[in-house]
Amino acid sequence: MPERRKLIAGNWKMNGLRAAGLELAKDLAGRLDAAGSVKFDMLVCPPATLVHSVAEAVAGTPLAVGGQDCHVAKSGAHTGDISAAMLADSGSTHVIVGHSERRQNHGEDDALVSAKASAAHQAGLVAIVCVGETLEQREAGKALDVVGTQVAGSIPAGATAANTVIAYEPVWAIGTGKTPTAADVAEVHAHIRKAIDGRIENPGQARILYGGSVKPSNAAELLSVDNVDGALVGGASLAADDFWGIAETC
Numbered sequence: 001m002p003e004r005r006k007l008i009a010g011n012w013k014m015n016g017l018r019a020a021g022l023e024l025a026k027d028l029a030g031r032l033d034a035a036g037s038v039k040f041d042m043l044v045c046p047p048a049t050l051v052h053s054v055a056e057a058v059a060g061t062p063l064a065v066g067g068q069d070c071h072v073a074k075s076g077a078h079t080g081d082i083s084a085a086m087l088a089d090s091g092s093t094h095v096i097v098g099h100s101e102r103r104q105n106h107g108e109d110d111a112l113v114s115a116k117a118s119a120a121h122q123a124g125l126v127a128i129v130c131v132g133e134t135l136e137q138r139e140a141g142k143a144l145d146v147v148g149t150q151v152a153g154s155i156p157a158g159a160t161a162a163n164t165v166i167a168y169e170p171v172w173a174i175g176t177g178k179t180p181t182a183a184d185v186a187e188v189h190a191h192i193r194k195a196i197d198g199r200i201e202n203p204g205q206a207r208i209l210y211g212g213s214v215k216p217s218n219a220a221e222l223l224s225v226d227n228v229d230g231a232l233v234g235g236a237s238l239a240a241d242d243f244w245g246i247a248e249t250c
């Protein structure tokens with residue numbers, strides 16, 4: 001079976017005005033160009049306001065650009081929302097769906113996440129489907145059950161290893177500086193690998209990312225865990241040196 005190439009994805013969240021966002025993206029694209037052959041794919045997901053200008057600025061380089069969320073509909077009366085087709089039209093190749101901040105702050109459930117992933121596929125985008133347990137759920141010994149249920153409910157029909165990436169992001173590790181042990185990450189990722197069997201075509205080739213307080217100092221350990229095929233990075237993706245430092249550990 002061919003090796004899964006690692007994906008290092010940056011989620012800028014609601015950060016980045018035009019000048020700083022463009023500078024960061026161009027810096028990363030320049031490093032990728034200068035490096036020539038690297039062992040990873042790199043993606044940045046700026047806020048929606050910057051997707052088009054960032055995509056234009058890095059066009060022709062290996063740096064991919066994605067959105068952070070999309071609506072299930074192609075168009076219509078949905079004030080403030082953006083569709084997967086709009087993201088694609090703006091130069092995105094990927095979109096994050098089901099991030100825990102969307103699940104918590106906007107009440108998004110597995111069925112909605114699945115519908116968003118399906119909308120992403122229809123627009124030709126790769127859906128990065130996020131799952132992860134809360135601290136309370138982990139302490140109650142329910143992490144595997146919770147993640148298994150989220151995977152089962154959040155992956156739509158038609159998902160393939162090419163159009164779907166799973167990101168395991170324990171909610172309690174996001175933005176907190178805390179990370180699970182390598183053994184805990186291995187256990188959950190192995191569980192996800194099994195759970196996608198029958199739900200994603202070619203499951204052995206599907207990439208499963210780890211996310212939650214990844215930084216240059218812990219990336220080598222986390223990225224060397226079995227079934228960890230890359231990282232979804234929040235805070236540390238906002239500084240080129242940190243984000244590049246994470247990628248270089250691949």
Ligand code: PEP
Nearest residue numbers: 174175211212213234235
């Ligand atoms: C995230 O928001 O997807 C994330 C992983 O954030 P952080 O790296 O800051 O924990």
